[in-house]
Amino acid sequence: MPRPLPRSLRAGLLWLAVTGLAGLAFWASAGPAGQDGSAPDDEKTGGDTTVFATGQNAFSFPLANLPDEERTRFVIGNSFFKRNWVQAPSSTTARDGLGPHFIARSCGGCHVQDGRGAPPDFTRGLSDQPVGLLLRLSIPGKDVHGGPLPDPLYGDQFSNFAVQGVTPEGQISLRYETVRGKFADGTPYQLQKPRYGFSKLNYGPMARDVMLSPRIAPQMAGVGLLEAIPEAEILRNARDQAALGGPVRGVVNQVWDAPTQQMRVGRFGWKANVATLAHQTGGAFLGDMGITSPLFPKETCTNAQKDCLAAPRGAQGKTPEIDEKTFNDVVFYESTLAPAARRNPKDAQVVQGQKLFAAAQCAACHRPSYVTGEIPFPRLGSKAAQGQTIYPYTDLLLHDMGEGLADGRPDFLANGRQWRTPPLWGLGLVPDVNGHNRLLHDGRARGALEAVLWHDGEAKASKDKVLQMNAQQRAALVKFLESL
Template sequence: MHRPPRGIVILASFVVAASIAAPLAGGERAYLHIVPRTDAERARIEAVTRPTSDFSGPERFERLPAGAATSQKRLNADAYSHFSPSMPFARELDFKVGNGLFRKLWVSAPSSTLASDGLGPLFNARACQHCHLKDGRGHPPDAAAGDAVSFALKISVPVERAALRAELASYLDYAPTAPHPVYGGQVQDLGIQGQAAEGRVEVGYEEIEVPLSGGEVAHLRRPTYNVADPAYGPLGAAAALSPRVAPQMIGLGLLEAIPEADILAWADPDDSDGDGISGKPQIAWSTEWNAVRVGRFGYKAGKATIREQAAAAFAADLGISTPLHPEGWGDCTAAQTRCRKAPHGGDARDDGFEIGEEGLELVTFYSRNLAVPARRDVDDPEVLRGKRVFYETGCAACHRPKFVTDRLVDQPAQSFQLIWPYTDLLLHDMGEGLADGYPEGRATGREWRTAPLWGVGLTRTVNGHEYFLHDGRARGFLEAILWHGGEAQTARDAVTTMPKADRAALIRFLESL
């Protein structure tokens, strides 16, 4: 591991600066009130975030992956649902009300429960919590853990480059895509009374054997997806399908508070240093700010802010309108006339939206302040050995261990914290095995944002399973590693050939996160 050459930092910064051509009132990230760092602070941050080479014991503060925002509460099924202990006491009620909205069961309109109607008309779930189970991960449709509501199937078709926003088109090196002209941005497998679901998602698996050192054999499952009983006719050969399992919700506010400059400093889109890693920042269109931003949220970092991610989920998954997505019909297209004519639940008290500005802000606040659980066994010899393997194998080249967040005037829970998310928030080519053919923003069909690893060791505790990757195909850490390709191929191959004991230690380290 090393700091990127200065030329790469300048190049990456230039790309983003050029993309944000029209400065916004209040600064580059006006939704955050940032106090600029001093030279002395930058020097301290450089020292504390430098990758370690000493694996004889845990690093200072390693047990607190979210700094002062780390939850020290009991590690049970609620481990992902605690608020940041550094959150002001005066905001605890806001957090609880936001939680109530996150868990709310929406109903179809018209209804006597005016504050809860407006579901659909087509949708994938009735509540945010139905996808983010216990604020954690969802699961694929065939999972023994339960039903399929925590799974969505994105859909897109190619479009002419001329139809794309001029601000973004110049940064794409592939044929851009758009939502399906009939089925919209994702397949809706549920509908309110009188509305037929768009289809039924089917998944099948092919078992693949992968030989490992020490005489071991791993088994992977390669998924295939199909939409059965499509309500509006065949999707067409050009349609690209991308399955998405809902990710865990912890630490989002801290990821939002990472300085853009620190993300860009690790970008190397042309692999100028020759290390085989060529991460690039996502450049996402911001509906909220009517400009392009560095993307952070979603499997391909397609959203720049928590608020935009929440509003997009309300629209696509529940069919709920917000100030950012005011259409009462959610993801229904102009071709779905019956859906668009169905009653909607817009309320005058919320300026005609099904969830207004206040409600959206409360859900955003809740999502921003879900705490990261404390690490376990950081001084265990097996965990330390696995940490060494993690670094020496090259995993930390993308799963960057440490950042220090911006100093924020009005967000004390996220302000100036040393955090350990194990992500660089950049897009990486993960190879053909994980390719979905679904471009998003600057991300091609083979590129994905590096997934944060903090808290993953508690997935089974919270959600009762260990289904990882964007579609839940991996049934544990080893399978997730073995699906890595592209820029991660060398590290993946090293895991297959390393001594069995090192491989076990690597898994033990991941379980401690």
């Protein structure tokens, strides 16, 4: 009689069957990587959680040290993250309730392969409406928690799709203006500055003083490790920068957190306008797909949207449309997605680029490393994320990035010129996973160098140092960034 497969192998085969990742060149190591029992710190971006993966699925693996007994839950969460939700009423009550308004049919619709979204390609016409990019809306003033006030007719997020029987809110238009410049050696460059507009507004005109802010979907790998960074470390970043007395003076955003019903330090979102992964997930279910959850049980239909208010609800009309257990499994899945190891960290050009990164003082905001603390919500994460030395390259603070990147829209304590320092880990894998290299909050930058050239405000001195670099040095800097 054949011996049964080990539990770890059974869990792995189940995971591969569900996600379709069989045959991918991948290896995960929770232990030593070298013959001498050591692993280079600058290779294992997430400590023992690091996976060694490249290709289209590089962001989709569980923490390398995730216990066997938690891998089945990872698979379940993955299923509800990536599969489409459907309109109610439906023969299934597990995945119905899409809409009435929405921009995507699943979490994976925006975060394709757990990766990064991109701006729409309007060269093919307005029918190619954005999915991985959304537009936040608000009017001057603050809500009861100090957050943005939504537009009276269209709410806090524009939805360009709707279920049958409901009118979409309208369509988004996008064009680019060319911004030209030169490096010190005379090499010219061109940047693209996006200009957004709306057409076919089906519920009437927006408020005259409406403010809008584009937001691209970031990659998901490593978000649970970011949540495990002690809050004291984020506050320390702000204190240390202020103590230096230089132009870099990051500040903390204080935001309302629905899961804990209190104000907390923001760390997620392009303006650090979300404190916890659970809040971010619940907000995305509601705003992006129209799925109510235990955290956000009310649809976002405004009083003017009568067809939206009258549309059938999922889960046989019960509230919420995604139950607590399923919702928690999705958050668990997100929180246990592993960061991928660096590629070729000892390459001579990469090493040179790392020195140039330091010389340009980029690490003043893009803090390289942390040691994670206890996971803040044990039911929603794994202890495998605790006590790990990680290299996300972010301070999780808000910085004034200048007028060129400004959206003019406040978000809690963030003003219209401030953005959270985005983590850099995984940056070089975005083309493999998503087939593009669009970066920054709205995807305007076509690669790492363009992203640097958009820096201004507190980061102007660092950008100026990059402008002084020659072609070989610029290539080395990009090579380093793409190794992360």
